[in-house]
Amino acid sequence: MPRIKLEGVSKSFGKITALEQVNFEMQDGEYITILGPSGCGKTTLIKIVAGIWTPTEGRVLVDNKDITNTPMEERDLGYVFQNIILFPHMNVKDNAGYSPRVKGLSEKQIEERSSSAMELVGVLEQQGYLPNELSGGAQQKASLARAIASKARLLLLDEPLSALDARVRVELRYALRRLVKDLNLTAIHVTHDQDEAMSVADRVVIMRKGKIVEIGEPTQLYNQPRTLFTANFVGQSNFLEGTVQLVENGNAAVELRGERFLKVANTGFSIGDPVVLAIRPEHLTLSPEERPNTLRSKIEESRFMGPYTRYRLRAETGDELLVDLPTTEAKVADGSSASVHFNPDFILSYTRPSQGLTEALRLE
């Protein structure tokens, strides 16, 4: 049912532009996460969809109906905040039954809706507790129950997991995605956490400085990010600046600092183009001997990270490289030399940004 469309939405607060010409559309039943660093405008965006704020420019449409100026209470949506807001004097059950009660439903209907919402999010056993008697995770589940008991088909989640412990967050991610899909809700979920964004969403909207940088499915954003910013923000990448020296059948030879070359597959670039190469730490491998497409490097540090071991190396080009090897295969010692192998198929290439690489990657 709810198909949401934002048309040229901008929002200014005095001299500060929080959102600039945002356009996007989502389908019924879609789970969208809006991901970006602090101050990117993601919270402003969700508050405009909620009706808490009115855009300075542009329109918000739900099922082709303009709701830009419809107040929040007349929009059919459930909202879950970062700072858990439950009625402190009401137990979980009464919190869950709040919206049906306000809507004037019968006691029987209130009972049905609140019980089924509590069961779905897994707080049925805690229904008699007051919020302050519950853990943070259980409180956030209760707010989720309250949001879905309204039977709204649109669920807005504003950093719903940020106030919780890391380990609890991981558990609740699973619960959120399951809930939205099982109830066939349409969800917009704002977060600064890229793991969270990718694991729950059908599509992720990446924002920066009030603008949408790109939109894509999690696997596409991770494997084929269209911008350098995304390549760095969603997962980590290694970046190497260079210039294209040769192009043959779509393969390019890129010259890096120190007169070293790397072969890159499938680039659309021409000879002389200044480029930045990006590759994920897990796509690099270490080999003791020189092979084609390697850079000689010195291992500065290795660090056990659980399933993988992370190596920090200094390449002969002067670039710092991060290489992640499965811990079971990680047997190289600090201080020794190794050749870092670049699989041409895993190297992504971008136009070298005019504002400089550091600025293009900046996280805040």
Place this chain on the structure above:
Amino acid sequence: MVSLRVEGLRKSFPGVVALDGIDLNVREGEYVVILGPTGAGKTTLLKTIAGLARQDSGHIYFDQQRVDTLMPFQRSVAYLPQNYSLFAHLTVWENVAFGPTVQDWSPRRRDQIVREMLNLVHLSDRRNSLPRELSGGMQQRVALARALATQARILLLDEPLRALDARLRLELRQELRTLAKYLGITTLHVTHDQEEAISVADRIVIIRKGKVVQAGSPKEVYEDPSTPFVSNFIGEANFLQGLLSRVEDGFSVIMLSDGRHVMGRPTNVPVNSQVVLGVKTDFCNVYHGKVEGQNSLTGTVVRSLFTGKRTTLEIQTGQGLLKAKVPSDQSLSEGSEATLRFRPENGIVYPIPNEGLQVALEVE
């Protein structure tokens, strides 16, 4: 450089035991992370060491000197609380110079240390900025520089990265460790985030409900967790309950509820007892279809959660819902038949916890 020793530290608040006999040894220059869920007593422990809370019993020593009778300022610790605040009306330089000024250092010595600290946290060019003109990450760095400018003997960090974006945390946690190691300062860093703990610590001390559960290197606590809780808290684990039926080739053989057998590491638990086998989801491999053989559990993939480099598969099996965290290129689609397998040396056999498995695993 000093070492830190804590002996039998106890502290109760009305109705809550925050510290229940904590013993801790931190070597000179060591970086130790105190890891545990919210309410474990982590912050109370730091405050007691800093002198901002007074223990009910127990002692604290810096080197051989007993310090728990000293006033906070006499202990010479740099304490960065969770909700630090910078002086809003003072510049970056003045904020960092605050400690040395109060301690009446000569202007020359004061200026030298402030300059050095700002250099270390990469903020020399922002020395004249006010806190509100800085990003969250920069403010965090100023707070750190201010804490360190007193040339303290011990650095205490309480959730130093909690207020920052997830992606930025990855950068700053490396900086924290590098800085502490460069200064050679003995550091205690409190967090609820197990990835953060693994990535910065020389040693991790896991506490829960006011007690130390396990202490060891990141590799030790990850690969040899002493309890089911640790096994599931550092990373994520699957648990299989059954009867320890015999020992074969040095491995424990466990009969599950459906009569099938799985093998795990040797254990001290006597044969014919009820046991639980814990295996990290990172150590579970997944194969398409039904695969027979040792430690194989076949079921259906009910959900796949992509997080970039790795994907978590939830598989419904005869032994309940099991998870496997696999490299994303080895992921399987939802609905497909899959077999989860693990090596016997990765299955750790524990006695059934007295309080029941569910309660033993609670993360909040």
